[in-house]
Amino acid sequence: MILEVKHGYFGYSKGHDLLQDICFTLREKEIMTILGQNGTGKTTILKCVTGILKWQRGQTLINGKSIDSSRKTLKQIPIGYVPQAHPLSFPYTVRELVTMGRARHIGVFSVPSGKDKKIADQAIDEVGIRSIRDKLCTQLSGGQLQLVFIARALAGEPRVLVLDEPESHLDFRNQFLIIKLIMRLVRERGLSCIINTHYPEHALRLSDTTLLLGQHSYMFGKTKEIITEKRVEEYFDINVKILPVPYKDEEIKAFVVLDSI
Amino acid sequence: MICKQKNLKFIWLVMLLILVGMFFVSLYGGRYFIPPGEVGEILSAGLRGGVPDSIAGSVVWNLRLPRALLNALVGAGLAVAGASFQGVFKNPLVSPDVLGVSSGAAFGAAFGILLSGINQIATVLALVFGILSVLMTYTLSKLRGESSTLALVLSGMIISAVFSALISLIKYVADPYDKLPAITYWLMGSFASASYSDLKLVGVPILAGIIGLLLLRWRINVLSLGDEEAYSLGVNPVRMRLTVIAMATFITAACVTVTGIIGWVGLVIPHICRMIVGEDHKNLLPASCIVGAIFMIMVDMIARTATAAEIPIGILTALVGAPFFALLFKTSKGDWQ
Incomplete structure (x- = not known):
């Protein structure tokens, strides 16, 4: 499955487009990261792709077919959205919340069937949160809640997983666990991923392609070609050094900010 | 959550048994004493179409039975409407009258009583103004463009305030010996005039609303996550929320129309049910219906x-509900944000 965005425009106020002429392509089993400063519209891109917001001009295509947010396609879009971990109004249990990921497959007047519950339980096992599945979501830590949201997205049986800063608010061990989980899901489920992140080293480690988003311009291409010292300086207005750290057979990229404090 | 999934069937059974038991007990309770055996005889005779031509027969069949039925219907309706409103407004502290339906209906009834005394006109005006007030609330919330939950609740407060002021105005100009007591008494809520004609008038709208909400009960879960997540899960929240609000409002307006304003039921009962069956609206809505009916029958029996x-x-509902709510507030450990 191929997801394409063609000439997407979006702005919250009239006459000012936050996003201008956004174009990118996501192929099967590819991971794409979006990097950029706060307020450049990273989350907005994700919302437009998932159909939460509508492109004001331009479109999202899946396998060459345009999707808009009409009811029929809204149900069929095989995109799972993982929002940033946020507090819930009602203390649902983990299982109840994950089962809600089945909503697009459940009729308006129906309740989840045995099959829906089974798929939800599988998703819970897949992200490894079986031990907390009867707990209340309000009693979970940020990292656990993030895993619950990922399980909920998986329960919808998506082909593309869209994650909004999945590793923010987490300690570095949990950040690493989330990234490992995403890599595993892409491998095992054959998913494609779009991930917003604030960590260039995560992007370097994780993604095939990267969209670097600035105030008025953006760049899209292979991650290794996009995330360079010069580009980061240009888009983040800060001096950095990217250092290779050899470990076993791999070469891991470390990211150091040089500017004096 | 008190019980685990496995005990749920047992809980449903117990709740239904209590409801049925309470219903029959309420047929015995009252100033006019009727021996327990006779009530059964009257009921079975009535069901076969021949109510005994006695005072006891008339009391049970024409006074207590319609009253108990109306109790159950209004209790279930207000509670399920409350639970639904709390779900779609993502706020466990809203009640069925958030959108101004109670004040609107109360104004309609007060106006009707002022014009002509308690009769059908007051009832019809109550229903009309109840629904009108919600339409006004909705229109007002749209004035700022996007119809957000906060805008709806704030608009509800504004419309409620306007109608409350108008009610005061009507009370001020009403005849203090005749009309004013009638209006005041109506505003306090009562089942005293319950009759089969009341049942016929509001039975269908309340039942239809309850059934509609029960059918949508799982969807309310998704709505309670907020608009963005509902969209991302493949559900159009705007239309679905409007449908739920319309049904819950219709129920509330119909209830207020025949019984006057009965507060606290729609707020407290869903919370009691959350403690029994958990947060999932799939279970919460049916439980609210049953417990709401039990509660209303019980409180009305005390009332008479x-x-x-x-x-x-x-x-009475306020006197029972408010302290109970305070207790809930203290014991439920920080689940409410």
């Missing part, structure tokens, strides 16, 4: 048997 003169039920 506790003292020689009947106590307005709105006073």
Whole structure:
């Protein structure tokens, strides 16, 4: 499955487009990261792709077919959205919340069937949160809640997983666990991923392609070609050094900010 | 959550048994004593189409039975409407009258009583103004463009305030010996005038609303996550929320129309049910129906048997509901944000 965005425009106020002429392509089993400063519209891109917001001009295509947010396609879009971990109004249990990921497959007047519950339980096992599945979501830590949201997205049986800063608010061990989980899901489920992140080293480690988003311009291409010292300086207005750290057979990229404090 | 999934069937059974038991007990309770055996005889005779031509027969069949039925219907309706409103407004502290339906209906009834005394006109005006007030609330919330939950609740407060002021105005100009007591008494809520004609008038709208909400009960879960997540899960929240609000409002308006304002039921009962069956609206809505009916039958029985003169039920639900809510507030450990 191929997801394409063609000439997407979006702005919250009239006459000012936050996003201008956004174009990118996501192929099967590819991971794409979006990097950029706060307020450049990273989350907005994700919302437009998932159909939460509508492109004001331009479109999202899946396998060459345009999707808009009409009811029929809204149900069929095989995109799972993982929002940033946020507090819930009602203390649902983990299982109840994950089962809600089945909503697009459940009729308006129906309740989840045995099959829906089974798929939800599988998703819970897949992200490894079986031990907390009867707990209340309000009693979970940020990292656990993030895993619950990922399980909920998986329960919808998506082909593309869209994650909004999945590793923010987490300690570095949990950040690493989330990234490992995403890599595993892409491998095992054959998913494609779009991930917003604030960590260039995560992007370097994780993604095939990267969209670097600035105030008025953006760049899209292979991650290794996009995330360079010069580009980061240009888009983040800060001096950095990217250092290779050899470990076993791999070469891991470390990211150091040089500017004096 | 008190019980685990496995005990749920047992809980449903217990709740239904209590409801049925309470219903029959309420047929015995009252100032006019009727031996337990006779009530059964009257009921079975009535179901076969021949109510005994006695005072006892008339009391049970024409007074207590319609009253108990109306209790159950209004209790279930207000509670399920409350639970639904709390779900779609993502706020466990809203009640069925958030959108101004109670004040609107109360104004309609007060206006009707002022014009012509208690009769069908007051009832019809109550229903009309109840629904009108919600339409006004909705229109007002749209004025700022996007119809957000906060805008709806704030608009509800504004419309409620306007109608409350108008009610005061009507009370001020009403005849203090005749009309004013009638209006005041109506505003306090009562089942005293319950009859089969009341049942016929509001039975269908309330039942239809309850069934509609019960059918949508799982969807309310998704709505309670907020608009963005609902969209991302493949559900159009705007239309679905409007449907739920319309049904819950219709129920509330119909209830207020025949019984006056009975507060607290729609707020407290869903919370009691959350403690029994958990947060999932799939279970919460049916549980609210049953417990709401039990609660209303029980409180109305107290209202008509506790003292020689009947106590307005709105006073009792507040007296029972408010302390109970305070207790809930203390014991439920920080689940509410």
